[in-house]
Amino acid sequence: MTLMRKTNPALVVNYVRDNVLKFEEKIMNKDETFFMAYDYQEYSSDVDMNIFQKVKDYNSQMSPASKENVWKYVQNITRLCKAIIQHSESS
Numbered sequence: 542m543t544l545m546r547k548t549n550p551a552l553v554v555n556y557v558r559d560n561v562l563k564f565e566e567k568i569m570n571k572d573e574t575f576f577m578a579y580d581y582q583e584y585s586s587d588v589d590m591n592i593f594q595k596v597k598d599y600n601s602q603m604s605p606a607s608k609e610n611v612w613k614y615v616q617n618i619t620r621l622c623k624a625i626i627q628h629s630e631s632s
Contacts, residue, residue, distance in 0.1 A: 546553065553618075553622065554622045554625050554626060557618065557619065557622035557623075558622065558626055561618075561619060561622070562619070562622075563621055564576075565623070568612075568615055568616055568619050569610045569616060569619070573600070573608070575602065576600075577597055577601075581593045586606075
């Protein structure tokens with residue numbers, strides 16, 4: 542229970558707003574080629590860039606069903622965070 546009190550659920554929403562929503566069209570269209578070719582250089586000061594290569598390598602080994610599930614998950618997070626942001630702005 543203590544961890545729940547210390548956790549800030551707005552962090553996820555803010556991260557998606559700041560870093561993911563700019564890719565919303567690519568996410569909703571399941572544009573795998575974009576994400577595999579994108580260099581993610583704007584994150585180089587905050588993230589170990591090796592993680593992006595690991596994700597790309599892992600993606601290339603996934604089954605089509607697993608890829609579809611990942612797309613659905615990312616799309617749902619995107620939709621949910623967008624709805625939360627719109628709701629908070631209208632309140």
